[in-house]
Amino acid sequence: MTDTATRPEHGPSAGDPLEVAFAVNGTAVRAAVDVRESLLDVLRERLALTGAKKGCDHGQCGTCTVLVDGRRVLACLTLAVQARGRAVTTVEGLAAPDGTPHPLQQAFIDHDALQCGYCTPGQIMSALACVAEGHAGDDEEIREYLSGNLCRCGAYPGIVAAVRDYADSARSTEG
Amino acid sequence: MRPFSYRAPATLAEAVAALADGGPGARPLAGGTSLYDLMKLGVEAPSAVVDIGRLPELAGFDTAGPEELVFGAGASMADVAEDAVLRADYPALAESLAKAASPQVRNMATVGGNLLQRTRCGYFRGGPAFDCAKRRPGSGCAARGGLDRGHAVLGTSDACTAAYPGDWAVALLAFDARLDLYGPRGARTIALADLHRGPADAPHEEHTLGAGELVVRIRVPTAPAGRGSVYHKVRDRESFAFALASAAVALTLDERGRVAHCRVALGGVATRPWRAEAAERAVVGGPLTEEAAVRAGEAAFADARPGAHNAFKVRLGARVVARALRTAAERAAGRAVA
Numbered sequence: 001m002t003d004t005a006t007r008p009e010h011g012p013s014a015g016d017p018l019e020v021a022f023a024v025n026g027t028a029v030r031a032a033v034d035v036r037e038s039l040l041d042v043l044r045e046r047l048a049l050t051g052a053k054k055g056c057d058h059g060q061c062g063t064c065t066v067l068v069d070g071r072r073v074l075a076c077l078t079l080a081v082q083a084r085g086r087a088v089t090t091v092e093g094l095a096a097p098d099g100t101p102h103p104l105q106q107a108f109i110d111h112d113a114l115q116c117g118y119c120t121p122g123q124i125m126s127a128l129a130c131v132a133e134g135h136a137g138d139d140e141e142i143r144e145y146l147s148g149n150l151c152r153c154g155a156y157p158g159i160v161a162a163v164r165d166y167a168d169s170a171r172s173t174e175g
Numbered sequence: 176m177r178p179f180s181y182r183a184p185a186t187l188a189e190a191v192a193a194l195a196d197g198g199p200g201a202r203p204l205a206g207g208t209s210l211y212d213l214m215k216l217g218v219e220a221p222s223a224v225v226d227i228g229r230l231p232e233l234a235g236f237d238t239a240g241p242e243e244l245v246f247g248a249g250a251s252m253a254d255v256a257e258d259a260v261l262r263a264d265y266p267a268l269a270e271s272l273a274k275a276a277s278p279q280v281r282n283m284a285t286v287g288g289n290l291l292q293r294t295r296c297g298y299f300r301g302g303p304a305f306d307c308a309k310r311r312p313g314s315g316c317a318a319r320g321g322l323d324r325g326h327a328v329l330g331t332s333d334a335c336t337a338a339y340p341g342d343w344a345v346a347l348l349a350f351d352a353r354l355d356l357y358g359p360r361g362a363r364t365i366a367l368a369d370l371h372r373g374p375a376d377a378p379h380e381e382h383t384l385g386a387g388e389l390v391v392r393i394r395v396p397t398a399p400a401g402r403g404s405v406y407h408k409v410r411d412r413e414s415f416a417f418a419l420a421s422a423a424v425a426l427t428l429d430e431r432g433r434v435a436h437c438r439v440a441l442g443g444v445a446t447r448p449w450r451a452e453a454a455e456r457a458v459v460g461g462p463l464t465e466e467a468a469v470r471a472g473e474a475a476f477a478d479a480r481p482g483a484h485n486a487f488k489v490r491l492g493a494r495v496v497a498r499a500l501r502t503a504a505e506r507a508a509g510r511a512v513a
Binding site: 014015018034035036038057058059062065071072073074077078079081082084126129130133135143144145146147148149 | 176177178179180181183204207208211212214215216222223224226228253276277278279280282283413414415
């Protein structure tokens with residue numbers, strides 16, 4: 001593919017659409033994006049993946065959290081063109097093919113870890129990474145390493161319980 | 176947001192050429208957490224964005240060397256914060272990163288870009304509705320007589336009292352860090368202490384980098400004071416908040432428990448990463464008693480000039496310094512840490 005983004009000698013003019021190719025939830029996607037567009041807007045508006053939410057759009061609330069190459073990032077502060085060649089995982093990519101929720105999603109249900117639900121996709125993506133990073137050792141560590149995800153309903157006790165529950169079962173499965 | 180041209184060069188040399196080519200409206204983009212945010216606010220409106228996020232010359236870091244710690248400017252804050260050597264032997268450096276931002280931001284943001292994070296002053300971020308000499312030179316300052324609770328009390332000028340928001344640069348200042356730069360006129364090395372400018376009468380001139388010049392790596396000489404170091408940060412909330420007052424301390428004790436070497440740097444209270452030499456002088460040569468620590472904290476703020484709503488930072492800052500000194504001394508002595 002001809003990727004103008006990688007060829008400085010053919011740098012595009014301001015305002016031209018750029019073609020960007022990356023993977024979302026295991027599927028290759030290609031989109032002509034406005035250079036100003038965030039990864040969040042491309043996921044939601046062009047790819048119809050509305051799981052990641054737009055809250056503050058300034059990196060302060062965490063509800064747009066997705067994984068890029070397995071690491072949690074803020075889709076609102078990522079230019080879509082920065083995702084070139086990356087593997088993006090959104091909350092839509094977690095459930096099993098038959099629709100069975102991911103164990104972490106089930107833990108959120110079991111522990112009533114939400115009220116309005118708007119922050120939930122970001123909480124889940126962030127928590128998934130938090131556990132994978134090894135930062136879910138106890139409640140205090142879970143709170144610290146989920147501090148980038150705000151819940152204005154105040155469902156924090158349920159969220160911490162769900163993450164702890166999932167982390168414990170993930171550890172025992174490994175062990 | 177205004178449209179801009181976007182380039183993602185493959186090498187450092189190409190990136191510097193692309194920045195020169197882009198002229199004064201060109202901006203480098205690494206993690207993007209600061210620049211893209213400010214573009215959405217209309218505070219930054221680059222005509223050209225040069226993506227330096229994947230440059231091999233900026234990648235990685237090495238804390239194993241006998242002479243110095245080397246951090247590629249493109250290393251993520253998260254990766255450096257997790258480094259086992261740093262956490263054990265230079266806790267102030269690791270803590271300054273771990274206590275900054277959120278896990279998501281730390282995954283995106285780089286240790287080079289973080290040095291030049293712009294102020295969080297609400298009038299700077301608020302855009303054209305407000306006078307701001309940092310944003311529009313000569314336009315005045317809406318924070319004077321305005322809401323200045325988060326603003327600086329040290330290093331201010333009549334033109335600007337905006338606080339430098341970062342943590343990492345403050346910790347690096349306690350360790351004589353140096354920066355390798357590369358720009359259109361080649362490579363050079365400067366002291367971190369010479370990177371940031373105070374506001375004086377030109378608050379928009381925040382740093383000493385040349386046009387199109389990039390930070391390539393950060394180098395920290397290995398130092399025994401690393402183990403006797405701490406980054407103490409007080410915030411409005413326990414996590415994911417900027418410092419109201421912070422202090423980085425790195426010190427060593429002699430065999431009789433007296434302070435042999437001491438560096439103190441302050442964050443959240445000054446217009447740039449702030450070395451508190453008066454506090455250092457106050458403790459060197461004696462035991463680090465509670466009284467000595469409190470005196471040093473007060474010395475650090477002797478020249479403070481508070482505004483309308485931030486006088487609390489003088490006492491808070493002094494106590495943060497005192498607490499950091501005591502913790503650093505405990506660590507240097509190998510005792511349990513706070």
